[in-house]
Amino acid sequence: MPILEAQNLHKSYRQGKTTTDAVRGVSLTLNSGEILAFLGPNGAGKTTSIKMIAGLVRPDDGWVKLDGLDPHKKSRALKSIGAVLEGNRNLYWRLTPLENLEYFGVLRGLSRKVARQRGEEWLQRLGLVDKRKVTVQTLSRGMQQKVAIAVALIHRPKLLLLDEPTLGLDVEATQTVKTVVREIAASGCAILLTTHQLDIAEDLSDRVAIIRQGQVIAEQPTRELIRQFSGTSYNIELEETPDPETLLRLEHVGATAKANHIFVRGSEQLYDVLEKLRPLAIQEIKKDTADLTEVFLKLVQDT
Amino acid sequence: MLALFLAEVRRSWIQFIRYPSEAIIGVFISTITFYFLFTGASYVAGPSGSLATADGAERLDVLVIGYVLWLLMLFVLSEATNSLEGEAKTGTLEQIFLSPHSAVTVFLLRALAGMAIRLLLIAVNLGLILLITGSNLAFPPLLVLPLVTMLMAAYGFAFVLAGLVLLFKQVRQVLGGLQFGLLLLIGAPVENFSGVAKVMALMAPMTPSAGLLRDLMARSEGLDWGMLAIALANGVVYLALGFFCFSRAERMAKQRGLLSGY
């Protein structure tokens, strides 16, 4: 059974006379250990979707199942999720990291002893042991975010929701958050994260769902999405510029050359071209891959 | 449940004591404020300036009790709304709604934890004031009962306000307006009323409990059990009303996507 199943979620907000259709029929499935990146421009409905999954916003239509239970009907379902929501640090500023971990552990149903023990483990793991006496208020944003993630995981949920987890973090902190996310997924927790930083989605996710104006317009394994949108052309770099005779032969099979760089349009021609190049020394053959940024822009800009 | 209550006590206490100078200044200021209010009041209380008469002393004690109760109620209401407003900003509010406990349970335990600490501080406060002014209030153990019924009604109010915070984020203005109303509710001399006025006063939130406390503490009268039953019913009704309004507000907030952020 999947950890998360969301089916046909809809949500409209009414504010005075205007109605915003924030989410229009989003469906998602997530299995343990999987990382799904939820990608979309501002206002696309990512946060609203995540909050519906977490039971914080009631859907107008559709349903959510967390490990088989509907969080809008059974509060027990909430035991299987942890969440760090957008823009917030979900911590008590006057408490130390350990005090926060202990408090939220008990709030999530652990005994004080277990909460404390796990809190200590998290401090070790996040390299925050030397900050044990310091209030959260005085920690850097990156450290706060690490503690926030630990707080969300203190009760060992099966699903972790992260809304823009690296927003406003510096390079180093981003790196740590990435590492932590990978480790958590490796230990079997399913992760749903939203981000506008595409490189992060590309680095972290197994699967990407692209959302635009409240609808998922593409959902695929990350590698496949990239492959699909990658060109089929190749770049061949030679160690030296080929002689005019070879160049002529290359043009014959449909390749174009510029000094020691040869461009091949399709994979069908690749071996013909290589045949003609023999016995010249090849420096590098590279497939022209799109990165997720390009895929994202293409999909989001279409129509 | 007990574990959560203890965790709430620890959390509140740490937050209060983390910056001890701030905590001490808080207690100091409320004591000083009271001291000046008190000296001012005693000037008004006796036109002849004589506090020596039994009547003057009683009036003074009634004022003392009224003020302390008023402070307590203000604390209950402002604590509930301020902390909720703050938590909506930092995002801890959402974490409470993510816990498997119902929000009403968590907030009630919080209220109790906060109250335990506050009562301790008020005891210090009162002790200081009695020391300075030499007022002699009675502290029969039975006074706990009307105090509890009064707090029940007060928390009913607090839950209504908390519901409003969920929906509107800011209720500072409402709270400001309420201060004066509270003074009336707590100060209304219900024990001297009769007829329709009396019935109204008995139904008003907190009023019967406040009357009982005055009788017990300033007039050293015994506890009127009939009156206590009324005060209890009063407390239960207002608390239930508070729970009801809060749950409704929670549902509306989830419907409109208002739990923090927006």
Ligand SMILES: Nc1ncnc2c1ncn2[C@@H]1O[C@H](COP(=O)(O)OP(=O)(O)O)[C@@H](O)[C@H]1O
């Ligand atoms: N509580 C709310 N009330 C009214 N409109 C909202 C509310 N929450 C979100 N919206 C609107 O719904 C749309 C989707 O918002 P959101 O889910 O936050 O998108 P994202 O997280 O992808 O940026 C936006 O147009 C936003 O303005």
Ligand SMILES: [Mg+2]
């Ligand atoms: Mg968002």
